[in-house]
Amino acid sequence: MRIAHLSDIHFGGENAEAVAAATQCLAADHLDLVVVSGDLTRFGEKGEFASAAAWLKQLPEPRLVTPGNHDAPYLAWHDRLFTPFARYERAIGRARFQTHLSPGLAVYGVNTARGVQPRANWSKGQISEHQVEEALAWFAAAPAEALKIVVCHHPLTEMLGGPMTGKVWRGEAAAKAFAEAGVDLVLTGHIHAPFTWPYGYGDGKTYAAGAGTLSIRERGVPPGFNIIETDAAEMRVTALAWTGSKFESERVWSLSRR
Template sequence: MRIAHLSDIHFGGENPQAVAAASAWLAAEPLDLVVVSGDLTRFGETQEFVSAAAWLKTLPKPRLVTPGNHDAPYLAWVDRLFTPFARYERAIGRARFQTHLAPGLAVYGLNTARGVQPRANWSKGQISQNQVAEALAWFAQAPADALRIVVCHHPLTEMIGGPMTGKVWRGEAAAQAFAEAGIDLVLSGHIHAPFTWPYGYGDGHTYAAGAGTLSVRERGVPPGFNLIETDAEEMRVQALAWTGSKFEPSRTWSLARR
């Protein structure tokens, strides 16, 4: 199984050379799925969504795309308050959840971003008990031998030493629930740096994996994305970094499967 995981493109503030090179790389590779875990835009502006939608159409199918906090309008306050993901849904697709089911693979995308929250920093994440329950009910219908992946924008638990935080409300409880249900991977973005780590719950074989950014908003890490390759024994997450002329492997993690 080969899955490309991209995140935080931030059209309106994208790195044009890296975005174009990523498109060419993806088109040349045999892939089972392309995942984009949110923040397709910089400010949630209509023209940014037009650019994002046009770019997505150049990527191989199948694709699964989730929204991020930057995909709610930054300046259009009425829209942000009442219909924060209407622009996203018109241009990209359903915001609330997405699914992909194929032989050996079950993927569920959910939205951890919110238009407004009862705290000062609206960029941080939330996940509700209902969202977790709906995801697990869907996975319960998937074949038992399928690789199980959850996709969301914010890391459910914090990356130690990371360049920024997700501070996801109810994130730790969601991570525990997914681990105890036998989810294999939880893919996210938001912090603009690649990482992996195991959740400290269940049998220890549920892992978080984050992708970097293809924007100019670098946080000490070059633009890049991840390639995930799996077999019966392990999941290999390879971070590909933009050198200015091409993507090169910068780090690879080997994660043992249950």
């Protein structure tokens, strides 16, 4: 099985050459799923969403796309307060959750972004107990042998030494619940750097994996995206980095399956 994982395109501040090259790479690939884990726009502006929607139509199907914190309007305060993901839903699709089910693969997208929060930094993440329960109920009805993947924008646990934090409220509890339920991968973005690590819960075979950015908002890491290849024994996550003229493999992680 072969999955592409992209994140943090930030249309309005995208790296146009890297986006175009990534689009060509994906169009020429043989993919079972394309995942985009949020922050399609820079400020949640209507024109940015139009660009994001046009780009998504160029990507192979099937696709699963979940919103990020930048996909709530930054400047339209009424919309941000009362309908933070209305623009996203008009242009892209459902914001609250997303699902994909195909032979051997079960993927559930969770919205960890919020328009407003009772803390100063609204860019950080949240995941409610109800959201976790809904995801686990959906996985319980999926075929037991399927590769189980959660997609959300914010890393549920912090990347050690990462360029920024997610500080997801209830993130640790969600990571524990997903691990104990046998989820295989949790795919995220937000920090603009690729990574993998195992959650320290359950049997140790649930892994977090993050994709970088395709925007000009680099945080010490070149623009890029991930390719995930799986078989019965392992999941291989390859971080592809933009050199200015092409994508090259920057790092490969081999994650053993349960």
